[in-house]
Amino acid sequence: MPEAAAPAATPLPARGFPPAEYQRRVTALQASMAQAGMEALLLTTPPDIYYTTGFLTRFWESPARPWFVVVPALGAPVAVIPAIGADLMARTWVRDIRTWEAPDPQDDGVSLLSEALAELVPPSGAIGVPMGLETHLRMPLGDYARVIQRLAPRRILDATATVQRVREVKSDAEIAKIRAICGIADQAFAQVPEFAAAGVPLDQVFRDFQVALLQAGADWVSYTAGGAGQGGYGDVISPAEAVPLRKGDIVMLDTGAVRDGYFCDFDRNYAVGPPSDDARRAHDALTHATEVALATLRPGMRAADLHRILCDALSAKGATPLGGRLGHGLGLTLTEWPSLTARDQTELRAGMVLTLEPGVEVAKGKILVHEENIVLRDTGPELLSPRAPAILPELAL
Amino acid sequence: MPEAAAPAATPLPARGFPPAEYQRRVTALQASMAQAGMEALLLTTPPDIYYTTGFLTRFWESPARPWFVVVPALGAPVAVIPAIGADLMARTWVRDIRTWEAPDPQDDGVSLLSEALAELVPPSGAIGVPMGLETHLRMPLGDYARVIQRLAPRRILDATATVQRVREVKSDAEIAKIRAICGIADQAFAQVPEFAAAGVPLDQVFRDFQVALLQAGADWVSYTAGGAGQGGYGDVISPAEAVPLRKGDIVMLDTGAVRDGYFCDFDRNYAVGPPSDDARRAHDALTHATEVALATLRPGMRAADLHRILCDALSAKGATPLGGRLGHGLGLTLTEWPSLTARDQTELRAGMVLTLEPGVEVAKGKILVHEENIVLRDTGPELLSPRAPAILPELAL
Numbered sequence: 001m002p003e004a005a006a007p008a009a010t011p012l013p014a015r016g017f018p019p020a021e022y023q024r025r026v027t028a029l030q031a032s033m034a035q036a037g038m039e040a041l042l043l044t045t046p047p048d049i050y051y052t053t054g055f056l057t058r059f060w061e062s063p064a065r066p067w068f069v070v071v072p073a074l075g076a077p078v079a080v081i082p083a084i085g086a087d088l089m090a091r092t093w094v095r096d097i098r099t100w101e102a103p104d105p106q107d108d109g110v111s112l113l114s115e116a117l118a119e120l121v122p123p124s125g126a127i128g129v130p131m132g133l134e135t136h137l138r139m140p141l142g143d144y145a146r147v148i149q150r151l152a153p154r155r156i157l158d159a160t161a162t163v164q165r166v167r168e169v170k171s172d173a174e175i176a177k178i179r180a181i182c183g184i185a186d187q188a189f190a191q192v193p194e195f196a197a198a199g200v201p202l203d204q205v206f207r208d209f210q211v212a213l214l215q216a217g218a219d220w221v222s223y224t225a226g227g228a229g230q231g232g233y234g235d236v237i238s239p240a241e242a243v244p245l246r247k248g249d250i251v252m253l254d255t256g257a258v259r260d261g262y263f264c265d266f267d268r269n270y271a272v273g274p275p276s277d278d279a280r281r282a283h284d285a286l287t288h289a290t291e292v293a294l295a296t297l298r299p300g301m302r303a304a305d306l307h308r309i310l311c312d313a314l315s316a317k318g319a320t321p322l323g324g325r326l327g328h329g330l331g332l333t334l335t336e337w338p339s340l341t342a343r344d345q346t347e348l349r350a351g352m353v354l355t356l357e358p359g360v361e362v363a364k365g366k367i368l369v370h371e372e373n374i375v376l377r378d379t380g381p382e383l384l385s386p387r388a389p390a391i392l393p394e395l396a397l
Numbered sequence: 398m399p400e401a402a403a404p405a406a407t408p409l410p411a412r413g414f415p416p417a418e419y420q421r422r423v424t425a426l427q428a429s430m431a432q433a434g435m436e437a438l439l440l441t442t443p444p445d446i447y448y449t450t451g452f453l454t455r456f457w458e459s460p461a462r463p464w465f466v467v468v469p470a471l472g473a474p475v476a477v478i479p480a481i482g483a484d485l486m487a488r489t490w491v492r493d494i495r496t497w498e499a500p501d502p503q504d505d506g507v508s509l510l511s512e513a514l515a516e517l518v519p520p521s522g523a524i525g526v527p528m529g530l531e532t533h534l535r536m537p538l539g540d541y542a543r544v545i546q547r548l549a550p551r552r553i554l555d556a557t558a559t560v561q562r563v564r565e566v567k568s569d570a571e572i573a574k575i576r577a578i579c580g581i582a583d584q585a586f587a588q589v590p591e592f593a594a595a596g597v598p599l600d601q602v603f604r605d606f607q608v609a610l611l612q613a614g615a616d617w618v619s620y621t622a623g624g625a626g627q628g629g630y631g632d633v634i635s636p637a638e639a640v641p642l643r644k645g646d647i648v649m650l651d652t653g654a655v656r657d658g659y660f661c662d663f664d665r666n667y668a669v670g671p672p673s674d675d676a677r678r679a680h681d682a683l684t685h686a687t688e689v690a691l692a693t694l695r696p697g698m699r700a701a702d703l704h705r706i707l708c709d710a711l712s713a714k715g716a717t718p719l720g721g722r723l724g725h726g727l728g729l730t731l732t733e734w735p736s737l738t739a740r741d742q743t744e745l746r747a748g749m750v751l752t753l754e755p756g757v758e759v760a761k762g763k764i765l766v767h768e769e770n771i772v773l774r775d776t777g778p779e780l781l782s783p784r785a786p787a788i789l790p791e792l793a794l
Contacts, residue, residue, distance in 0.1 A: 015638075045460075059634035061620040061653060062732040063442075064531045064725065084721055087632035087762075101721060103530055103736045131538035133502055134461045141528035142555060144538075158539060203616075210617065211608050219600075219636065220607065220618065223458040235484035237456035239616065241412075256458060324481055324498060328461065335459040339500045365484070 012217065013176040015260055016054060019093040021173055025166065026052055029071055032162045039125035040117055041071040041159055044138040047332035048130070051167055052077050054092040055085070056261045058220065065102040066139035068113050069094075072120045080113045110143050114150040121154050128159030134337045135160055164337055168329055169351035175375050175384070177262035178331065178353055181218065182373055182385040185257050188212035189268045197396040198247055198272050202228050203240040205251070213257045222263070223256030223334050228272075231279045232366035247273040247397055250368060256334035263334050265355050266385040267371040271392045282362045283392050285319035286370035289358040290388075294374070294381050303344035310340065310358045322359035322367060330355050330373055350378045409614065410573040412657055413451060416490040418570055422563065423449055426468055429559045436522035437514055438468040438556055441535040444729035445527070448564055449474050451489040452482070453658045455617065462499040463536035465510050466491075469517045477510045507540050511547040518551050525556030531734045532557055561734055565726055566748035572772050572781070574659040575728065575750055578615065579770055579782040582654050585609035586665045594793040595644055595669050599625050600637040602648070610654045619660070620653030620731050625669075628676045629763035644670040644794055647765060653731035660731050662752050663782040664768045668789045679759045680789050682716035683767035686755040687785075691771070691778050700741035707737065707755045719756035719764060727752050727770055747775045 029052070033041055043049055046060040049069045060067075068080040079094050082102035089097050100112050121127055129137065137144060148156060170178070188209060195208040205228075210221045226240065227233030228251040236254065245251060254267035269283060292313040297306055311321040325344075329336030330353045338346030340357070348354070354376060359369035370388065374381040426449070430438055440446055443457040446466045457464075465477040476491050479499035486494050495513060497506050518524055526534065534541060545553060567575070585606060592605040607618045623637065624630030625648040633651065642648060651664035666680060689710035694703055708718040722741075726733030727750045735743030737754070745751070751773060756766035767785065771778040 056636055057634045058620050058622060058636070061730075063533065063730055064732045064734070064736065066533075082721075084632070084634060088635050091635075101738070103722070103734075103738070103741075105530055105740050105742075108530055129538065131542075133500055133505055133537060135537050136460065136463075136533070136535050137538050138533050140530060140532050141526065141534050141541075142557075145528075160537075160539075207611050207616075211611050214604050214608050214611075219604075220621070223455050224617070225455060235481070237454045237481060238485050238488075239453055239455070324479075325500070333458070333460055335461045337461070337500075339461065341498070341500070343502050344500075345502070 012180050013173070017173055021171060022052065022054055022093050024171070026071060026077060028166045029163065030073060032166055033071070033073065033128060036128060036157060036159070036162050037126055038128035038157055038159065038162065039073045039121040041128040041162065042117065043069045043071065045136070048163060050261050051332060053079065053089065053094050055089050057085070057088060059085070066109055066143070068109065068139070070116055070120060078116050078120070080109060080116050108140070108143060110146050114147050117147070117151055121151070123153055126155040126157045127151065128157050128162050130160045130163050131158045132160030167331070168336065169349055170331060170353050170375065174262065174331065175353065177260050178264065178373065179384045181257055181259040181262055181264040182266065184217040184259060185213060185255055185264045185266065186386045187216040189253070192253060192268070192270060193393065193395055196245065196251060196270065199244050201242040201244050203242045205245070205253070206240040209253055209255070213255060217259065218257035219259050221255065221257050224254065226251065226253040226267070228252070229366060231276045232282065232362040232368050234365055234367070236367070236369060245272050245395065248276065250275065250279050251395065252369060254371065261332060263330060263332070264373055264385065265330050265334050265371065266373050267369065268388055269368065269370065269392055270395050272395045273397045274394065275392050278362055279368065280392065282319060282360050282368040285314050285317035285360055286358050286368060287390055288317050289313035290356055290370060290372055293356050294383070297348070297376065297381050299348060299350045299376055299378060301348050303338035303340050303346045303348060304342050306348060307340040307342055310356070314358055314360055319360040322361060322369070326359060327355045327357040329353065348376055350376055352376045353384065409577050410570070414570055418568060419449065419451060419490050421568070423468060423474060425563045426559065427470060429563055430468070430470065430525060433525060433554060433556070433559050434523055435525035435554055435556065435559065436470045436518040438525040438559065439514065440466045440468065442533070445560060447658050448729060450476065450486065450491050452486050454482070454485060456482070463506055463540070465506065465536070467513055467517060475513050475517070477506060477513050505537070505540060507543050511544050514544070514548055520550055523552040523554045524548065525554050525559050527557045527560050528555045529557030564728070565733065566746055567728060567750050567772065571659065571728065572750065574657050575661065575770065576781045578654055578656040578659055578661040579663065581614045581656060582610060582652055582661045582663065583783045584613040586650070589650065589665070589667060590790065590792055593642065593648060593667065596641050598639040598641050600639045602642070602650070603637040606650055606652070610652060614656065615654035616656050618652065618654050621651065623648065623650040623664070625649070626763060628673045629679065629759040629765050631762055631764070633766060642669050642792065645673065647672065647676050648792065649766060651768065658729060660727060660729070661770055661782065662727050662731050662768065663770050664766065665785055666765065666767065666789055667792045669792045670794045671791065672789050675759055676765065677789065679716060679757050679765040680767070682711050682714035682757055683755050683765060684787055685714050686710035687753055687767060687769055690753050691780070694745070694773065694778050696745060696747045696773055696775060698745050700735035700737050700743045700745060701739050703745060704737040704739055707753070711755055711757055716757040719758060719766070723756060724752045724754040726750065745773055747773055749773045750781065
């Protein structure tokens with residue numbers, strides 16, 4: 001059985017990254033771009049922009065303004081951004097910062113972006129834009145069409161793999177940040193029995209859990225989810241209702257808390273009073289599946305292989321695996337590719353940070369799920385979230 | 398001078414909305430679609446989907462899966478969504494729910510969405526997709542192209558105005574929800590002097606402020622921002638640093654806290670010890686500009702008119718108005734259109750919820766901003782955020 005990590009004891013990593021980290025990332029992207037025949041990469045989403053520049057802000061919560069970063073074939077990224085972000089971008093390693101007063105109903109960065117791309121890409125060249133699975137373009141579709149039209153005859157290529165094969169392998173500095181937020185979340189999970197008990201409404205538990213995450217050191221809490229029900233819970237994506245916990249409930253709390261722009265994403269289960277035999281067996285099956293994955297996962301396997309390992313281990317314990325994915329990548333967003341499904345053939349490589357998320361159906365519409373965070377090393381998985389207790393912790397009646 | 402609202406004293410509105418509210422919204426969208434010649438509207442973003450269906454979840458934080466809602470020319474919306482959301486969607490008023498196991502690398506909802514749209518729109522018809530200012534398409538660009546291709550010869554039209562002219566006028570039930578979260582934030586702002594004082598690092602203040610928001614009743618805190626500096630602060634979108642507050646600092650805290658899916662977005666300023674004369678004058682100018690806007694704003698004015706009112710009032714006090722927008726719409730996201738700029742000609746109508754956000758430059762790179770939330774009534778603005786104190790509150794030295 002793998003040793004539990006003890007991240008709470010390690011000091012928190014320093015904020016941000018040195019310029020060399022960004023230089024390394026962009027060089028890796030540029031190698032990938034060269035292979036794909038792209039003279040520039042157009043990035044528009046918060047994680048892609050943070051990854052390449054270090055520009056970190058909660059201001060993305062406002063959908064009003066598009067933000068653009070162009071990675072050229074050589075050299076540092078060019079930022080084409082609303083003026084309100086100029087000061088913060090100037091604190092990153094990016095030196096070429098072009099701004100406009102957004103939102104502008106006449107021309108919301110279209111000219112500025114088109115000019116930047118036209119400068120960096122010859123008419124015979126190609127521009128990469130992520131447009132595949134698990135991506136989206138964070139700018140108005142109409143403006144995108146205008147930019148593309150102005151850039152003709154330059155070609156537009158799908159840069160999904162170009163970006164994902166680079167971003168998915170984390171550096172030691174990135175892994176340290178994910179480990180840090182995992183340790184913070186672990187401290188918050190340890191406090192749950194102090195505020196959750198029979199009679200306490202689930203929405204109050206969610207609120208107190210977020211408070212515990214902040215007090216343990218999270219910068220902010222982008223995601224909390226969970227559920228509670230007799231011997232298992234229903235879906236795990238609904239907001240919490242004001243329904244008091246009852247004896248016999250299994251409570252699950254899941255969080256994507258954030259420190260320095262990096263997410264954790266793991267959960268913990270609790271029983272309100274002694275759990276039923278069915279719930280205990282389900283929990284044992286989840287524990288078993290996690291242990292099997294921790295013991296057998298190796299680089300070179302595919303996402304689909306890991307999905308099968310988890311399913312087989314659950315079935316071996318007589319449990320019914322949930323449909324849908326049983327884990328995924330993790331890092332700059334709550335979930336990253338790949339997805340642990342039967343269909344995802346992404347190769348799992350050393351340095352990838354993943355969630356192991358086996359789930360079982362204990363009865364019609366009643367489930368238990370269990371999630372840990374790992375980094376895949378050459379020798380196998382290393383836990384980033386401290387291992388959940390093998391025996392379901394009990395909340396007071 | 399307008400009366401301050403007292404939302405903290407009013408009971409919180411019930412969760413959710415009755416089906417009649419969604420029916421009314423969709424009927425209004427359908428009238429707008431008919432005018433624009435659209436047989437269906439394709440929606441992909443959290444606010445548009447919550448608005449039309451009542452589907453509310455933090456699961457949007459995972460970028461892995463696209464979600465689709467199609468508003469047909471007549472009748473209730475059709476949900477084309479990942480299977481993981483089926484249970485939650487079934488609790489809304491939507492009855493036609495079509496699901497697939499996402500993420501699917503072979504076909505991530507493309508066939509299902511294309512079939513739904515082909516059913517609802519004749520080959521000679523048109524489909525509306527928001528593609529203008531302050532919008533984006535939350536699905537892979539490549540899949541969008543595939544859907545459009547399958548739907549040929551159906552036309553694709555820009556549905557930005559179709560959606561925005563409906564969504565921007567809030568119902569009384571929506572206004573009650575925004576007022577409720579404003580009242581919650583007001584309680585949290587009132588507690589700031591209890592945890593913020595000279596010597597306390599700004600990142601700790603941000604953390605404690607989020608805790609206060611949760612403890613006052615926010616479901617979650619999607620946005621906190623602010624700044625601190627001698628006599629004014631720099632940019633207002635950076636994460637807080639671990640720099641202790643000092644005598645002479647002006648501290649600003651801004652929040653987009655959420656209850657039941659609706660945002661507040663207002664800020665408060667505090668002085669660490671007695672403020673400088675310059676800071677006091679700047680604060681007076683902001684107060685004056687807000688009062689002028691509250692006294693003179695009327696339906697029928699344009700966003701640009703309100704921008705001018707704020708600028709003129711600041712200038713009249715000898716202050717230098719900030720560039721960029723001086724307020725915006727508010728509701729289902731931290732910021733909605735319109736934008737209070739010199740260029741936005743959106744008509745301001747009764748029922749619109751807006752932020753008034755005058756800002757001044759007190760010195761090179763040093764600013765003060767001030768924000769309140771209002772609903773525009775036939776007779777003028779009604780405050781949703783309790784009015785900020787006219788005199789800068791002081792934090793302990």
